[in-house]
Amino acid sequence: xxxxxxxxxxxxxxxxxxxxxxxxxxxxxxxxxxxxxxxxxxxxxxxxxxxxxxxxxxxxxxxxxxxxxxxxxxxxxxxxxxxxxxxxxxxxxxxxxxxxxxxxxxxxxxxxxxxxxxxxxxxxxxxxxxxxxxxxxxxxxxxxxxxxxxxxxxxxxxxxxxxxxxxxxxxxxxxxxxxxxxxxxxxxxxxxxxxxxxxxxxxxxxxxxxxxxxxxxxxxxxxxxxxxxxxxxxxxxxxxxxxxxxxxxxxxxxxxxxxxxxxxxxxxxxxxxxxxxxxxxxxxxxxxxxxxxxxxxxxxxxxxxxxxxxxxxxxxxxxxxxxxxxxxxxxxxxxxxxxxxxxxxxxxxxxxxxxxxxxxxxxxxxxxxxxxxxxxxxxxxxxxxxxxxxxxxxxxxxxxxxxxxxxxxxxxxxxxxxxxxxxxxxxxxxxxxxxxxxxxxxxxxxxxxx
Amino acid sequence: xxxxxxxxxxxxxxxxxxxxxxxxxxxxxxxxxxxxxxxxxxxxxxxxxxxxxxxxxxxxxxxxxxxxxxxxxxxxxxxxxxxxxxxxxxxxxxxxxxxxxxxxxxxxxxxxxxxxxxxxxxxxxxxxxxxxxxxxxxxxxxxxxxxxxxxxxxxxxxxxxxxxxxxxxxxxxxxxxxxxxxxxxxxxxxxxxxxxxxxxxxxxxxxxxxxxxxxxxxxxxxxxxxxxxxxxxxxxxxxxxxxxxxxxxxxxxxxxxxxxxxxxxxxxxxxxxxxxxxxxxxxxxxxxxxxxxxxxxxxxxxxxxxxxxxxxxxxxxxxxxxxxxxxxxxxxxxxxxxxxxxxxxxxxxxxxxxxxxxxxxxxxxxxxxxxxxxxxxxxxxxxxxxxxxxxxxxxxxxxxxxxxxxxxxxxxxxxxxxxxxxxxxxxxxxxxxxxxxxxxxxxxxxxxxx
Numbered sequence: 001x002x003x004x005x006x007x008x009x010x011x012x013x014x015x016x017x018x019x020x021x022x023x024x025x026x027x028x029x030x031x032x033x034x035x036x037x038x039x040x041x042x043x044x045x046x047x048x049x050x051x052x053x054x055x056x057x058x059x060x061x062x063x064x065x066x067x068x069x070x071x072x073x074x075x076x077x078x079x080x081x082x083x084x085x086x087x088x089x090x091x092x093x094x095x096x097x098x099x100x101x102x103x104x105x106x107x108x109x110x111x112x113x114x115x116x117x118x119x120x121x122x123x124x125x126x127x128x129x130x131x132x133x134x135x136x137x138x139x140x141x142x143x144x145x146x147x148x149x150x151x152x153x154x155x156x157x158x159x160x161x162x163x164x165x166x167x168x169x170x171x172x173x174x175x176x177x178x179x180x181x182x183x184x185x186x187x188x189x190x191x192x193x194x195x196x197x198x199x200x201x202x203x204x205x206x207x208x209x210x211x212x213x214x215x216x217x218x219x220x221x222x223x224x225x226x227x228x229x230x231x232x233x234x235x236x237x238x239x240x241x242x243x244x245x246x247x248x249x250x251x252x253x254x255x256x257x258x259x260x261x262x263x264x265x266x267x268x269x270x271x272x273x274x275x276x277x278x279x280x281x282x283x284x285x286x287x288x289x290x291x292x293x294x295x296x297x298x299x300x301x302x303x304x305x306x307x308x309x310x311x312x313x314x315x316x317x318x319x320x321x322x323x324x325x326x327x328x329x330x331x332x333x334x335x336x337x338x339x340x341x342x343x344x345x346x347x348x349x350x351x352x353x354x355x356x357x358x359x360x361x362x363x364x365x366x367x368x369x370x371x372x373x374x375x376x377x378x379x380x381x382x383x384x385x386x387x388x389x390x391x392x393x394x395x396x397x398x399x400x401x402x403x404x405x406x407x408x409x410x411x412x413x414x415x416x417x418x419x420x421x422x423x424x425x426x427x428x429x430x431x432x433x434x435x436x437x438x439x440x441x442x443x444x445x446x447x448x449x450x
Numbered sequence: 451x452x453x454x455x456x457x458x459x460x461x462x463x464x465x466x467x468x469x470x471x472x473x474x475x476x477x478x479x480x481x482x483x484x485x486x487x488x489x490x491x492x493x494x495x496x497x498x499x500x501x502x503x504x505x506x507x508x509x510x511x512x513x514x515x516x517x518x519x520x521x522x523x524x525x526x527x528x529x530x531x532x533x534x535x536x537x538x539x540x541x542x543x544x545x546x547x548x549x550x551x552x553x554x555x556x557x558x559x560x561x562x563x564x565x566x567x568x569x570x571x572x573x574x575x576x577x578x579x580x581x582x583x584x585x586x587x588x589x590x591x592x593x594x595x596x597x598x599x600x601x602x603x604x605x606x607x608x609x610x611x612x613x614x615x616x617x618x619x620x621x622x623x624x625x626x627x628x629x630x631x632x633x634x635x636x637x638x639x640x641x642x643x644x645x646x647x648x649x650x651x652x653x654x655x656x657x658x659x660x661x662x663x664x665x666x667x668x669x670x671x672x673x674x675x676x677x678x679x680x681x682x683x684x685x686x687x688x689x690x691x692x693x694x695x696x697x698x699x700x701x702x703x704x705x706x707x708x709x710x711x712x713x714x715x716x717x718x719x720x721x722x723x724x725x726x727x728x729x730x731x732x733x734x735x736x737x738x739x740x741x742x743x744x745x746x747x748x749x750x751x752x753x754x755x756x757x758x759x760x761x762x763x764x765x766x767x768x769x770x771x772x773x774x775x776x777x778x779x780x781x782x783x784x785x786x787x788x789x790x791x792x793x794x795x796x797x798x799x800x801x802x803x804x805x806x807x808x809x810x811x812x813x814x815x816x817x818x819x820x821x822x823x824x825x826x827x828x829x830x831x832x833x834x835x836x837x838x839x840x841x842x843x844x845x846x847x848x849x850x851x852x853x854x855x856x857x858x859x860x861x862x863x864x865x866x867x868x869x870x871x872x873x874x875x876x877x878x879x880x881x882x883x884x885x886x887x888x889x890x891x892x893x894x895x896x897x898x899x900x
Binding site: 061062064160161163164165167168171172174176177182183184185241242243244246248249250251252253254255256436 | 511512514610611613614615617618621622624626627632633634635691692693694696698699700701702703704705706886
């Protein structure tokens with residue numbers, strides 16, 4: 001079965017808005033488990049998601065990959081569910097399930113017919129504390145995650161380069177260490193490492209239950225009390241504090257050449273503020289900035305300047321920003337030049353476009369279009385109950401509250417062109433930046449180093 | 451009183467050899483304290499050094515600077531010595547004392563008349579376990595270390611740049627975090643942080659006592675038994691394991707402009723192996739390589755090619771390597787161009803010189819000269835009992851043994867030109883390298899970025 005590993009992806013986040021407050025109900029059990037119910041009665045299905053406020057960035061030094069490894073091991077059985085049976089049982093009930101790990105959270109979900117929720121909750125509660133691991137299971141699954149790394153990272157120059165750039169971007173934050181783990185550390189992860197991590201962090205007072213679909217809040221609460229309620233909280237749950245960045249004083253540049261590169265590109269990331277509880281304005285402005293400069297529309301500033309016309313320099317341009325993050329995140333650009341245009345020229349052009357934007361300011365028509373689009377996204381988002389559940393889960397495990405999620409559409413609508421330009425001038429600071437060139441191997445004499 | 455903080459310095463290590471075995475005596479107390487006595491009866495003085503196998507690279511995430519902070523706090527008193535009195539007592543006895551912290555160790559020493567050793571040992575043993583800290587003392591001394599950082603680092607662009615480069619050099623190892631600490635983390639260090647670190651790591655089974663000077667080993671042993679012997683070892687001393695580097699796949703480049711820069715320079719460091727117990731050959735070869743390419747002699751390869759003649763491009767060149775390190779270290783070059791020569795040209799010339807060396811190989815006469823010089827250094831080193839004590843302390847807290855230290859002069863003498871070239875080809879790999887340009891602020895149009 002495929003386990004999802006969420007790696008940073010280059011995309012512009014079309015921020016999905018929050019649902020109407022009237023469809024969302026929250027409660028907290030006595031043992032600290034927070035719960036969110038998102039009602040959607042259009043189809044008789046329900047999704048249970050259990051989100052742990054623990055991710056790769058919470059791992060101990062030298063134990064990279066343990067959060068994701070444990071995610072795999074969570075399917076390896078308890079006293080009542082045999083190893084590997086969890087997903088088979090879900091499937092036998094006509095449902096499907098999966099799990100995911102990022103720097104900030106680990107989540108598990110099942111999508112089933114609404115009347116199967118009780119069984120799902122029983123099984124999810126069972127493995128919160130009841131995981132049984134043998135050395136054999138750990139050894140076998142370790143080879144699975146190593147193979148996963150081989151396929152997703154080691155055989156993909158873009159993924160490898162992303163790891164190298166993240167390590168350069170973050171001087172102190174654990175965001176510089178890949179979610180899947182460094183291979184040499186993954187290879188040394190033990191049953192004891194997994195159980196230590198599990199016993200410390202898998203607890204009702206470190207989790208958020210999200211149930212979305214054709215179910216009433218009272219029914220969810222009754223089931224949650226029955227299955228999660230009896231689980232004792234962890235008494236001395238560690239405070240979640242990661243090392244943060246010192247002042248970044250020197251722009252960093254990396255180049256990596258790999259024969260497997262299909263299209264060379266230049267990518268620039270700047271350290272950028274994330275959405276913080278009660279203080280989402282700057283992140284909202286950066287959301288506009290990414291859309292304006294290199295969003296999905298072909299009319300973005302970078303696309304118009306570089307991708308069209310007889311002298312088009314780029315086959316692809318993008319700007320990206322995702323504000324859902326517990327600690328400082330990044331704002332970035334990608335430019336993929338047309339064959340024959342060097343990365344040096346592509347980068348120089350990109351920088352000219354950015355510099356011109358910083359002088360010219362926001363085009364009001366483009367701004368208004370994005371504002372309308374963000375409002376429409378918010379409305380459409382209400383139709384996607386799975387997406388909403390995911391948004392709540394990611395936000396609440398990344399330092400935000402239900403109120404923050406619900407306020408976000410209004411925060412986005414309140415952004416002004418001035419706020420966008422102020423955020424642009426603050427964030428587009430080369431001292432905080434990492435610029436990367438991913439290339440095919442070339443004769444070093446014919447192309448300058450970045 | 452000045453407390454020394456050992457920061458990485460750009461210098462070529464003229465490896466100091468070990469003393470004759472007949473002057474060095476070792477013993478270990480039942481509580482695990484290792485001791486080394488280096489006899490030197492030429493003058494009636496003695497140096498006591500107590501080295502703890504704990505340094506900045508052993509700090510917990512987010513607690514950078516705590517090792518060095520504790521070094522300061524160790525002078526703040528016990529039940530028998532009032533705050534600040536430690537050094538006054540040493541001084542009143544006609545001696546002097548100091549302390550130092552690096553990534554790999556923390557050390558304390560006093561140099562006194564030989565008949566004062568007992569008092570020194572009594573006092574040093576007293577503060578191994580008996581430190582008393584109040585919140586006031588911690589608060590006051592925290593402002594001292596912050597001021598130390600302000601003076602030594604924040605006001606020195608070279609030191610700041612070194613921090614930024616180290617963070618880029620080490621993707622995973624804590625060597626990427628400065629010994630003195632990141633300012634924002636130093637400012638948050640508490641009495642509890644200091645005491646946790648102290649109680650965990652300051653113990654006889656985590657320390658090495660070195661007594662050097664006009665004293666007999668039996669006398670040292672008797673005093674050590676009397677003062678250090680009664681101290682209980684720490685039962686669950688953590689195993690010393692730091693995160694190590696993943697494959698480095700992309701050369702990193704940094705540039706930093708600062709108006710306070712007097713002389714711009716280019717500096718390149720490559721990840722390089724350190725001296726390991728029983729395996730010092732490669733480090734010995736790298737010691738020659740640094741001397742050959744950019745050692746103290748004006749006849750080094752870089753100096754001859756770049757510093758002399760009518761078309762001299764550089765006012766200073768250097769190659770540097772220090773193999774005494776618990777984890778992977780660096781091999782580096784510095785070139786400071788003459789006014790009017792750009793850093794781009796200086797770096798290009800430096801790379802041409804290195805490339806030519808890799809083709810031409812070792813000049814036998816230069817090699818022979820360095821070999822003789824290293825042998826002479828070894829002989830001279832025996833005359834400097836303080837230097838010997840320091841060499842033993844640094845080596846034994848960095849994973850080496852007394853036998854390694856004593857073998858080192860022979861290992862150096864056994865190096866061949868072939869071994870040097872093999873080490874050069876292995877280590878001078880740009881994928882492992884960080885290249886830095888430290889400049890004065892310039893119009894970005896007149897100078898290319900590195």
